[in-house]
Amino acid sequence: MLGEFVYHNPTKLYFGKKALEGLKEELPRYGKNVLLVYGGGSIKRNGIYDKVVAILESCGKTVTEDPGVMPNPTTEKLAEGIRLARAANVDLILAVGGGSVCDYAKAVSVSVHYDGDPWQKYFADFEDVDNAVVPVGCVLTMVGTGSEMNGGSVITNRAEKRKIGHVFGAEVFPKFSILNPEFTFTLPRYQMVSGIYDIMSHILEQYFSGEDDNTSDYIMEGLLRSLIHSAEIACKNPLDYEARSNIMWIATWALNTLIAKGKTTDWEVHMLGQAVGAHTDATHGMTLAAVSMAYYRHILPYGIPKFKRYAVNVWGVDTVGKSELRIAEEGLAAMEKWMRETGLVLKLGELGVTEAMLDGITESTLIMQGGYKVLTPVEIRAILKESL
Numbered sequence: 001m002l003g004e005f006v007y008h009n010p011t012k013l014y015f016g017k018k019a020l021e022g023l024k025e026e027l028p029r030y031g032k033n034v035l036l037v038y039g040g041g042s043i044k045r046n047g048i049y050d051k052v053v054a055i056l057e058s059c060g061k062t063v064t065e066d067p068g069v070m071p072n073p074t075t076e077k078l079a080e081g082i083r084l085a086r087a088a089n090v091d092l093i094l095a096v097g098g099g100s101v102c103d104y105a106k107a108v109s110v111s112v113h114y115d116g117d118p119w120q121k122y123f124a125d126f127e128d129v130d131n132a133v134v135p136v137g138c139v140l141t142m143v144g145t146g147s148e149m150n151g152g153s154v155i156t157n158r159a160e161k162r163k164i165g166h167v168f169g170a171e172v173f174p175k176f177s178i179l180n181p182e183f184t185f186t187l188p189r190y191q192m193v194s195g196i197y198d199i200m201s202h203i204l205e206q207y208f209s210g211e212d213d214n215t216s217d218y219i220m221e222g223l224l225r226s227l228i229h230s231a232e233i234a235c236k237n238p239l240d241y242e243a244r245s246n247i248m249w250i251a252t253w254a255l256n257t258l259i260a261k262g263k264t265t266d267w268e269v270h271m272l273g274q275a276v277g278a279h280t281d282a283t284h285g286m287t288l289a290a291v292s293m294a295y296y297r298h299i300l301p302y303g304i305p306k307f308k309r310y311a312v313n314v315w316g317v318d319t320v321g322k323s324e325l326r327i328a329e330e331g332l333a334a335m336e337k338w339m340r341e342t343g344l345v346l347k348l349g350e351l352g353v354t355e356a357m358l359d360g361i362t363e364s365t366l367i368m369q370g371g372y373k374v375l376t377p378v379e380i381r382a383i384l385k386e387s388l
Helices: 021-031 048-058 076-087 099-111 118-124 188-208 217-236 241-254 268-280 284-302 304-313 324-342 355-364 377-387
Strands: 013-016 033-038 062-066 092-097 138-140 152-157 162-167 176-181
Touching: 013 021, 013 241, 021 138, 021 176, 021 377, 033 099, 048 062, 048 092, 048 152, 062 076, 076 099, 076 118, 076 152, 076 268, 092 099, 092 118, 092 217, 099 118, 099 138, 099 152, 099 176, 118 152, 152 176, 152 268, 162 268, 188 217, 188 241, 188 268, 188 284, 217 304, 217 324, 268 284, 268 355, 268 377, 284 304, 284 324, 284 377, 304 324, 355 377
Parallel strands: 013 176, 033 062, 033 092, 092 138, 138 176
Antiparallel strands: 152 162
16 A cells, blocks of 8 residues: 655756756855865866856856765765855855765754754754754755655764764755766766666565555666666776766655655665775775675575566566565675676675674664564674675
8 A cells, every 4th residue: 555645855856968057046045155175176177166166156156165075975974065154154054975974964954953963963863953954955966865855864973983864844845956978977986876776766665665666666667677778888998978977866756755755765775885885985886785685595484586576577587387485585686786787886895894893893783663574683694704
């Protein structure tokens, strides 16, 4: 049964080669002071920084820069951003970068006007926002997280070795996002591939949950087939605009809350991957890839019909003369083959994880309730060991 729900997404998207022109249209809607948030400086090398700053200046904005956002934004970096935003009395936070930069911008946005500890309130206690929020806009340079059209924000507490996400409500969604696929062309292959798997994992986390005959499942199967096809092209030719634009668009729809409607959603792979990231600082998409096969093989017996459907409708597995279980297993085998050919990390050892770290990672892993099997800490450790 699909059930009852409300769907609302307030983010305005500008997509395509001329998408940056949308920034000129949006900026006049906000006050004079802008916090410009970006990462390690690649946007200066590829020219995106100069284009964005030129538009900000032409619109008469006073810009405060907040560079150096790392792939796994920390509580220390969040505190720095809050100080900068308060000192500049910012009216808009403009994130230029990938998902981590967008996530960080949203974390700053909800914290500027909060007097307490944002980590404790939002990421430890998962409390709602009850204060003013600074608007956020995004100029996307890497795809994968879908952060450009959702309320998600993931922050790492290095002292506690915890990496936790909070899904905020529509008031925290970016007000607008600029999506030009060409802005992703200079991304290193490792990062491109990592983002591709992050997209796939987002879809699978929602697909393998809840009722099986749901409109969302049909949408997700189409998104997965398109992603697999476009990823194969992009891996051969990273400058293929059609493939990269499809991947960018799939990433947005994978996590803009639409396909979650009517689904309980799982998210245990993300909890496993984020715990690994908290202990290793490894690239997010690769942590997901490294734990996925062990996790899905572990829960397959509890959701055989859906795994069979996945095998047939996404991977084209032949069903003749085979049991449901065998079909389901062949689907995961096809997925693993594709992951290997794509260049994804399939073992945690490649990310620096050792057996001595497993107890700590297990303790850092949040246990979710929405999948086919609610894991125990013993099962989590076994999955991590299998993933080594």
